[in-house]
Amino acid sequence: xxxxxxxxxxxxxxxxxxxxxxxxxxDVTTSxxxxxxxxxxxxxxxxxxxxxxxxxxxxxxxxxxxxxGAQHAGLVYCHQTTRAIGQIIRALxxxxxx
Numbered sequence: 001x002x003x004x005x006x007x008x009x010x011x012x013x014x015x016x017x018x019x020x021x022x023x024x025x026x027d028v029t030t031s032x033x034x035x036x037x038x039x040x041x042x043x044x045x046x047x048x049x050x051x052x053x054x055x056x057x058x059x060x061x062x063x064x065x066x067x068x069g070a071q072h073a074g075l076v077y078c079h080q081t082t083r084a085i086g087q088i089i090r091a092l093x094x095x096x097x098x
Contacts, residue, residue, distance in 0.1 A: 007055075007076075009056050010036075010041075010055060011030075011032075012057060012080065013056060013057065013058055014085055015030060015032075017056070017085055017088050020085065029051070045062075048073045048074070054073060054075065054076060055072065056076045056077075056092060057076075057077055062077060078091070
């Protein structure tokens with residue numbers, strides 16, 4: 001059976017994105033779900049690795065960590081306020097479908 005992407009949304013992402021993804025049947029956790037509100041970015045990355053979840057974030061600090069060689073289970077980034085919630089959901093759905 002093919003594996004599907006499971007997402008983790010950091011606290012910078014509006015909760016409406018999680019609601020929209022869940023409505024589509026996509027497995028997603030949020031910072032609140034994972035008890036990671038206020039946690040360091042490295043903690044989100046560690047959670048993503050242990051739970052095999054791709055992190056979606058609007059926080060460019062994650063890009064800095066990735067560029068420095070931080071291991072992760074996958075990272076999707078969108079600059080904050082450049083996309084509407086519906087656009088983000090659709091983009092993440094397209095990635096999930098592939």
